[in-house]
Amino acid sequence: MPMNIALIAHDRKKDEIVNFVTAYESVFEQHRLYATGTTGTRIMEKTKLNVHRFMSGPLGGDQQIGAMVATNEMDLIIFLRDPLMAQPHEPDIIALLRLCDVQGIPCATNIATAEILVKALDRGDFAWRELVHKYKPGVDG
Numbered sequence: 001m002p003m004n005i006a007l008i009a010h011d012r013k014k015d016e017i018v019n020f021v022t023a024y025e026s027v028f029e030q031h032r033l034y035a036t037g038t039t040g041t042r043i044m045e046k047t048k049l050n051v052h053r054f055m056s057g058p059l060g061g062d063q064q065i066g067a068m069v070a071t072n073e074m075d076l077i078i079f080l081r082d083p084l085m086a087q088p089h090e091p092d093i094i095a096l097l098r099l100c101d102v103q104g105i106p107c108a109t110n111i112a113t114a115e116i117l118v119k120a121l122d123r124g125d126f127a128w129r130e131l132v133h134k135y136k137p138g139v140d141g
């Protein structure tokens with residue numbers, strides 16, 4: 001069953017997320033992909049994947065993805081944050097991560113965790129999320 005996956009990367013992590021998504025394109029193509037604006041554009045330029053793009057992060061994209069997390073519609077978040085540079089929208093970033101913890105949504109904030117989660121996704125470890133899709137009206141699947 002396709003999962004809803006959010007892909008987000010800060011500027012100095014964008015090459016990393018593009019390379020990562022390219023490497024696992026055969027996995028990602030089986031799912032519904034969402035991204036903040038610039039990250040989504042970069043991924044679509046370099047892959048054949050279709051990505052639903054929200055606003056750019058500083059303009060509210062993290063909050064739009066957070067809204068899907070709040071309603072339990074997002075199944076996995078890959079958010080390559082830049083831990084060495086202050087972001088103007090830091091409160092939005094913290095809010096998104098907090099909502100992942102509220103809902104218990106797997107969220108990778110670095111490439112090592114992202115790789116483990118995508119491998120888990122590929123071998124079916126996200127089957128428990130199918131129950132959420134099944135019993136939650138409005139979440140398709």
Ligand SMILES: O=C(CO)COP(=O)(O)O
Pocket residue numbers: 008009010011035036037038039040055056057058061062093
């Ligand atoms: O700032 C971001 C996440 O906090 C990412 O936004 P962009 O993908 O639009 O650069």
